[in-house]
Amino acid sequence: MPKIKILNFYPVFYVAGFIIVLTEFILHIHGKSICTTQGCRIVESFVKGGDLILLISGLALFITLIFVSLYKFPPKIQPLIEYFHSGILILALSVEGYLLGFQSFVVREFCIFCITVFGIILLSCLFRLIRKRFEIIYAFSCFISIFLITYFVNPEIGQIPSSQYVLIYSKECQHCEEVIQFCKTHSISVQAIEAKEITGALRTLKIQHVPVLFCDEGATKKFIIGQDNIKEYLLSNISQKDIQEGFCPIFEKEKCQ
Template sequence: MSLLLALAGCLLTGFQAALILYRGNGICFNEGCAIVDSLTLVSPLYFNLAGFLFFLLVAASIHQARKDSPIWQRFVSVLLISGFAAEAVLFSFQLFVTKVFCSYCLIIFGLVVFANIFIGLKQIFRGCCIFTAIVMAFASLDFGVDAGPTEKSLEYGSIARITISDSTHELYFFFSPTCPHCEAVIEKLKDGVACTVNFNPIAVLDTFSFPGADRASEYTPQINIDFLQSLGISNIPTLVDKYEGGITIWTGSDLIETFLELNCQVERPESLSEITENRGRIGQSEGRPLLLDGPEKNCSVLEDCEKGPGSMEESFNQQSVVQ
């Protein structure tokens, strides 16, 4: 039975690797795969190739062990328990760090677990001991992420920055080139802004231009993705307002535009009631981030919004890079 499970693992990981290689993404039954993949340093392609080689080696070793070879039998036992340990680490990572499970990863985990079970009672005992030790080790560690945006960390995710010397607000604007609601906020900012603004994209941009902005020599979009995920934010546009006394986080283009009109517009409006009417809540925080989430007009971090005429991606491609 362990041989059949190993062959099934070969087929599954090999097929997944082929899909990633030729289509760019594999099969998964939930959004957990994308989240887990974004938090690993190794490409999913290499993970699946390693899995394919592992299951292939297990299958070949089991075939040799059936010839009553004690050496191959011990080797199969060590190989499977090593795979069980690796899967236990990945399982604990999803349980305690990402807080979401990858459905495909759980299938592979199940194949490794049952392959060990069919080896015998001793293998089951070893596997339970190793799994329990790894889970307890992860449970004893603190993987908490400081929810407050630090200038140092988010600075490395900024592609450009508008600096206003006397600004009492430092803003971090999270956006995507394929999000039309992000484009609406960008256009609002072009009307004039009296706050310091950092532009933090969630994807690599070939070009980016904004009047008066200083372009960063390098930036890392993954920092921005990790920051949003650490707060449980799955939509853009998102605006982080860092000011003396607290942090406020705004999502949705309506709420963000309202905030900009009230706090960062060069010429403040005569009547605030006209702006705030039907626009949502306005708030501040003391000591910890306050998340104000707009009900609509946003895009998912994990997938692009539907592109329309004059999308922001097209706008970026038509502009020159800020020097």
């Protein structure tokens, strides 16, 4: 009797996973999401074809698992189906190893939706192990191996420093150099960071050109793109005190004493 109860948990988990992925799929079509964390958007930005590819793959995964766990196969091929069942879970948990490692060690942001799906697959594998399907041990081995690989070998996405003004530049960019010199001339405190150090973050924000000025105004965060736009923004934020003390904005000479 306990054996049957454990076996019956399989379709329950798979149906739950299917419903979660289907809900996310429908919301995605309408421009919404179950997950509102930055991690979800970053993971999506690195998937070829976007989040839709992952969602379709998830739907296919759970539909297949539901079919395999509920359909009454002939006794002759049932042992082969059991190995096929385990093989799907091994592949799924291996993929989750990469996704979870990517979020843990690369972007350092977590996708709630991804973690939920991972939890369902992990529980399914544990119940598979309880049912003495020992081949499922490969799933845990693959998961741990791939998870650790993302720790030792991963592209650095980088984070934008915490500062009022952060200038993102490239050494090969003449416009960037002009903005840097402009800030030096006007004694504007700006923290500079090379674009290659935060390539992933820029890609996520769909920013393809530098210079870029990140402005932290408390409750408001802004990205100013382009040499002229950055100069204009910085000049517009120069305090009247600076002007009174002799600071002369080069584009507003009429305000100088």
